[in-house]
Amino acid sequence: MARKKYDCLKCPAYCCSYAHIPTTKTDIKRLAKHFGVSEEKARKKFTKKGDKENPRVLRHTADEHFVSSCMFLDKQTRNCTIYEARPKICRDFPTQTRCGYYDFLMFEREVQDDPEWIATTD
Ligand code: SF4
Ligand code: SF4
Structure with a gap:
Protein backbone atom coordinates (compact mmCIF):
# COMPACT_ATOMS: atom_id res chain seq x y z
CA MET A 1 0.00 0.00 0.00
CA ALA A 2 1.29 3.48 -0.92
CA ARG A 3 2.43 5.69 1.95
CA LYS A 4 -0.06 8.28 3.23
CA LYS A 5 0.90 11.88 2.52
CA TYR A 6 -1.17 13.35 5.34
CA ASP A 7 -1.15 13.15 9.12
CA CYS A 8 -4.55 13.33 10.79
CA LEU A 9 -2.88 13.95 14.15
CA LYS A 10 -1.68 17.34 12.87
CA CYS A 11 -5.11 18.27 11.51
CA PRO A 12 -8.10 19.86 13.29
CA ALA A 13 -10.31 17.11 11.81
CA TYR A 14 -11.80 19.06 8.96
CA CYS A 15 -13.41 15.96 7.47
CA CYS A 16 -15.43 15.53 10.69
CA SER A 17 -17.14 18.84 9.85
CA TYR A 18 -18.67 17.61 6.60
CA ALA A 19 -22.41 18.23 6.76
CA HIS A 20 -23.30 14.76 5.54
CA ILE A 21 -21.32 11.97 7.16
CA PRO A 22 -23.30 8.92 6.09
CA THR A 23 -24.10 6.00 8.36
CA THR A 24 -25.22 2.55 7.28
CA LYS A 25 -27.35 0.09 9.23
CA THR A 26 -24.15 -1.70 10.24
CA ASP A 27 -22.69 1.59 11.53
CA ILE A 28 -25.80 2.23 13.63
CA LYS A 29 -25.68 -1.31 14.97
CA ARG A 30 -22.04 -0.78 15.98
CA LEU A 31 -22.90 2.52 17.68
CA ALA A 32 -25.79 0.88 19.55
CA LYS A 33 -23.50 -1.88 20.80
CA HIS A 34 -20.80 0.62 21.78
CA PHE A 35 -23.22 2.69 23.88
CA GLY A 36 -25.30 -0.25 25.09
CA VAL A 37 -28.54 1.11 23.65
CA SER A 38 -31.08 -0.20 21.16
CA GLU A 39 -30.49 0.34 17.45
CA GLU A 40 -33.58 2.55 17.30
CA LYS A 41 -32.28 4.71 20.12
CA ALA A 42 -28.84 4.96 18.50
CA ARG A 43 -30.42 5.88 15.19
CA LYS A 44 -32.43 8.71 16.76
CA LYS A 45 -29.78 9.94 19.18
CA PHE A 46 -26.70 9.85 16.97
CA THR A 47 -28.02 10.29 13.45
CA LYS A 48 -30.43 12.61 11.65
CA LYS A 49 -32.15 12.73 8.30
CA GLY A 50 -29.74 13.20 5.40
CA ASP A 51 -30.60 13.18 1.73
CA LYS A 52 -31.74 10.65 -0.85
CA GLU A 53 -28.27 9.20 -1.29
CA ASN A 54 -27.41 9.14 2.42
CA PRO A 55 -30.68 8.83 4.35
CA ARG A 56 -29.06 8.90 7.84
CA VAL A 57 -26.07 11.09 8.69
CA LEU A 58 -24.20 11.75 11.94
CA ARG A 59 -25.55 14.55 14.11
CA HIS A 60 -23.45 17.66 14.62
CA THR A 61 -22.68 19.96 17.54
CA ALA A 62 -21.23 23.50 17.48
CA ASP A 63 -17.59 23.88 16.49
CA GLU A 64 -15.59 27.07 17.01
CA HIS A 65 -13.55 26.53 13.85
CA PHE A 66 -15.95 24.97 11.36
CA VAL A 67 -19.37 26.19 12.64
CA SER A 68 -20.38 22.61 13.41
CA SER A 69 -18.86 19.14 13.34
CA CYS A 70 -19.71 15.56 14.22
CA MET A 71 -21.13 15.19 17.74
CA PHE A 72 -18.45 12.60 18.47
CA LEU A 73 -15.52 14.92 17.79
CA ASP A 74 -13.82 16.16 20.96
CA LYS A 75 -13.80 19.89 20.21
CA GLN A 76 -10.67 20.51 22.30
CA THR A 77 -8.38 17.61 21.38
CA ARG A 78 -9.87 17.33 17.85
CA ASN A 79 -9.91 13.54 18.25
CA CYS A 80 -12.72 11.07 17.66
CA THR A 81 -14.30 9.98 20.96
CA ILE A 82 -15.67 6.75 19.50
CA TYR A 83 -12.66 5.73 17.43
CA GLU A 84 -13.29 1.97 17.81
CA ALA A 85 -16.97 2.39 16.96
CA ARG A 86 -16.70 5.02 14.23
CA PRO A 87 -18.65 4.50 10.99
CA LYS A 88 -17.05 2.83 7.99
CA ILE A 89 -16.82 6.07 6.02
CA CYS A 90 -14.58 7.50 8.77
CA ARG A 91 -12.32 4.45 8.54
CA ASP A 92 -12.01 4.69 4.77
CA PHE A 93 -11.64 8.45 4.32
CA PRO A 94 -9.92 10.01 2.39
CA THR A 95 -9.54 6.78 0.33
CA GLN A 96 -6.36 8.05 -1.38
CA THR A 97 -2.76 8.71 -0.39
CA ARG A 98 -3.41 12.47 -0.29
CA CYS A 99 -5.96 14.57 1.57
CA GLY A 100 -6.89 17.83 -0.17
CA TYR A 101 -7.56 19.67 3.08
CA TYR A 102 -4.24 18.53 4.56
CA ASP A 103 -2.33 19.89 1.56
CA PHE A 104 -4.21 23.20 1.94
CA LEU A 105 -3.55 23.25 5.70
CA MET A 106 0.19 22.69 5.29
CA PHE A 107 0.36 25.42 2.64
CA GLU A 108 -1.49 27.88 4.91
CA ARG A 109 0.67 27.01 7.93
CA GLU A 110 3.78 27.70 5.91
CA VAL A 111 2.42 30.98 4.54
S1 SF4 B 1 -8.43 12.84 6.53
FE1 SF4 B 1 -7.66 14.86 6.02
S2 SF4 B 1 -9.18 16.32 6.82
FE2 SF4 B 1 -9.55 14.33 7.80
S3 SF4 B 1 -8.41 14.42 9.75
FE3 SF4 B 1 -7.09 13.44 8.21
S4 SF4 B 1 -5.85 15.09 7.36
FE4 SF4 B 1 -7.63 16.02 8.39
S1 SF4 C 1 -17.35 9.45 14.16
FE1 SF4 C 1 -15.33 10.16 14.71
S2 SF4 C 1 -14.11 10.07 12.84
FE2 SF4 C 1 -16.27 9.96 12.25
S3 SF4 C 1 -16.88 12.05 11.79
FE3 SF4 C 1 -17.36 11.66 13.93
S4 SF4 C 1 -15.58 12.34 15.11
FE4 SF4 C 1 -14.98 12.14 12.95
Whole structure:
Protein backbone atom coordinates (compact mmCIF):
# COMPACT_ATOMS: atom_id res chain seq x y z
CA MET A 1 0.00 0.00 0.00
CA ALA A 2 1.29 3.48 -0.92
CA ARG A 3 2.43 5.69 1.95
CA LYS A 4 -0.06 8.28 3.23
CA LYS A 5 0.90 11.88 2.52
CA TYR A 6 -1.17 13.35 5.34
CA ASP A 7 -1.15 13.15 9.12
CA CYS A 8 -4.55 13.33 10.79
CA LEU A 9 -2.88 13.95 14.15
CA LYS A 10 -1.68 17.34 12.87
CA CYS A 11 -5.11 18.27 11.51
CA PRO A 12 -8.10 19.86 13.29
CA ALA A 13 -10.31 17.11 11.81
CA TYR A 14 -11.80 19.06 8.96
CA CYS A 15 -13.41 15.96 7.47
CA CYS A 16 -15.43 15.53 10.69
CA SER A 17 -17.14 18.84 9.85
CA TYR A 18 -18.67 17.61 6.60
CA ALA A 19 -22.41 18.23 6.76
CA HIS A 20 -23.30 14.76 5.54
CA ILE A 21 -21.32 11.97 7.16
CA PRO A 22 -23.30 8.92 6.09
CA THR A 23 -24.10 6.00 8.36
CA THR A 24 -25.22 2.55 7.28
CA LYS A 25 -27.35 0.09 9.23
CA THR A 26 -24.15 -1.70 10.24
CA ASP A 27 -22.69 1.59 11.53
CA ILE A 28 -25.80 2.23 13.63
CA LYS A 29 -25.68 -1.31 14.97
CA ARG A 30 -22.04 -0.78 15.98
CA LEU A 31 -22.90 2.52 17.68
CA ALA A 32 -25.79 0.88 19.55
CA LYS A 33 -23.50 -1.88 20.80
CA HIS A 34 -20.80 0.62 21.78
CA PHE A 35 -23.22 2.69 23.88
CA GLY A 36 -25.30 -0.25 25.09
CA VAL A 37 -28.54 1.11 23.65
CA SER A 38 -31.08 -0.20 21.16
CA GLU A 39 -30.49 0.34 17.45
CA GLU A 40 -33.58 2.55 17.30
CA LYS A 41 -32.28 4.71 20.12
CA ALA A 42 -28.84 4.96 18.50
CA ARG A 43 -30.42 5.88 15.19
CA LYS A 44 -32.43 8.71 16.76
CA LYS A 45 -29.78 9.94 19.18
CA PHE A 46 -26.70 9.85 16.97
CA THR A 47 -28.02 10.29 13.45
CA LYS A 48 -30.43 12.61 11.65
CA LYS A 49 -32.15 12.73 8.30
CA GLY A 50 -29.74 13.20 5.40
CA ASP A 51 -30.60 13.18 1.73
CA LYS A 52 -31.74 10.65 -0.85
CA GLU A 53 -28.27 9.20 -1.29
CA ASN A 54 -27.41 9.14 2.42
CA PRO A 55 -30.68 8.83 4.35
CA ARG A 56 -29.06 8.90 7.84
CA VAL A 57 -26.07 11.09 8.69
CA LEU A 58 -24.20 11.75 11.94
CA ARG A 59 -25.55 14.55 14.11
CA HIS A 60 -23.45 17.66 14.62
CA THR A 61 -22.68 19.96 17.54
CA ALA A 62 -21.23 23.50 17.48
CA ASP A 63 -17.59 23.88 16.49
CA GLU A 64 -15.59 27.07 17.01
CA HIS A 65 -13.55 26.53 13.85
CA PHE A 66 -15.95 24.97 11.36
CA VAL A 67 -19.37 26.19 12.64
CA SER A 68 -20.38 22.61 13.41
CA SER A 69 -18.86 19.14 13.34
CA CYS A 70 -19.71 15.56 14.22
CA MET A 71 -21.13 15.19 17.74
CA PHE A 72 -18.45 12.60 18.47
CA LEU A 73 -15.52 14.92 17.79
CA ASP A 74 -13.82 16.16 20.96
CA LYS A 75 -13.80 19.89 20.21
CA GLN A 76 -10.67 20.51 22.30
CA THR A 77 -8.38 17.61 21.38
CA ARG A 78 -9.87 17.33 17.85
CA ASN A 79 -9.91 13.54 18.25
CA CYS A 80 -12.72 11.07 17.66
CA THR A 81 -14.30 9.98 20.96
CA ILE A 82 -15.67 6.75 19.50
CA TYR A 83 -12.66 5.73 17.43
CA GLU A 84 -13.29 1.97 17.81
CA ALA A 85 -16.97 2.39 16.96
CA ARG A 86 -16.70 5.02 14.23
CA PRO A 87 -18.65 4.50 10.99
CA LYS A 88 -17.05 2.83 7.99
CA ILE A 89 -16.82 6.07 6.02
CA CYS A 90 -14.58 7.50 8.77
CA ARG A 91 -12.32 4.45 8.54
CA ASP A 92 -12.01 4.69 4.77
CA PHE A 93 -11.64 8.45 4.32
CA PRO A 94 -9.92 10.01 2.39
CA THR A 95 -9.54 6.78 0.33
CA GLN A 96 -6.36 8.05 -1.38
CA THR A 97 -2.76 8.71 -0.39
CA ARG A 98 -3.41 12.47 -0.29
CA CYS A 99 -5.96 14.57 1.57
CA GLY A 100 -6.89 17.83 -0.17
CA TYR A 101 -7.56 19.67 3.08
CA TYR A 102 -4.24 18.53 4.56
CA ASP A 103 -2.33 19.89 1.56
CA PHE A 104 -4.21 23.20 1.94
CA LEU A 105 -3.55 23.25 5.70
CA MET A 106 0.19 22.69 5.29
CA PHE A 107 0.36 25.42 2.64
CA GLU A 108 -1.49 27.88 4.91
CA ARG A 109 0.67 27.01 7.93
CA GLU A 110 3.78 27.70 5.91
CA VAL A 111 2.42 30.98 4.54
CA GLN A 112 1.20 32.10 7.98
CA ASP A 113 4.44 30.87 9.57
CA ASP A 114 2.29 29.26 12.28
CA PRO A 115 2.44 25.47 12.79
CA GLU A 116 -0.83 25.55 14.74
CA TRP A 117 -2.82 27.56 12.18
CA ILE A 118 -6.33 26.25 11.56
CA ALA A 119 -7.30 26.88 7.98
CA THR A 120 -10.98 27.36 7.21
CA THR A 121 -12.55 27.11 3.82
CA ASP A 122 -14.99 30.05 3.87
S1 SF4 B 1 -9.18 16.32 6.82
FE1 SF4 B 1 -7.66 14.86 6.02
S2 SF4 B 1 -5.85 15.09 7.36
FE2 SF4 B 1 -7.63 16.02 8.39
S3 SF4 B 1 -8.41 14.42 9.75
FE3 SF4 B 1 -9.55 14.33 7.80
S4 SF4 B 1 -8.43 12.84 6.53
FE4 SF4 B 1 -7.09 13.44 8.21
S1 SF4 C 1 -17.35 9.45 14.16
FE1 SF4 C 1 -15.33 10.16 14.71
S2 SF4 C 1 -14.11 10.07 12.84
FE2 SF4 C 1 -16.27 9.96 12.25
S3 SF4 C 1 -16.88 12.05 11.79
FE3 SF4 C 1 -17.36 11.66 13.93
S4 SF4 C 1 -15.58 12.34 15.11
FE4 SF4 C 1 -14.98 12.14 12.95
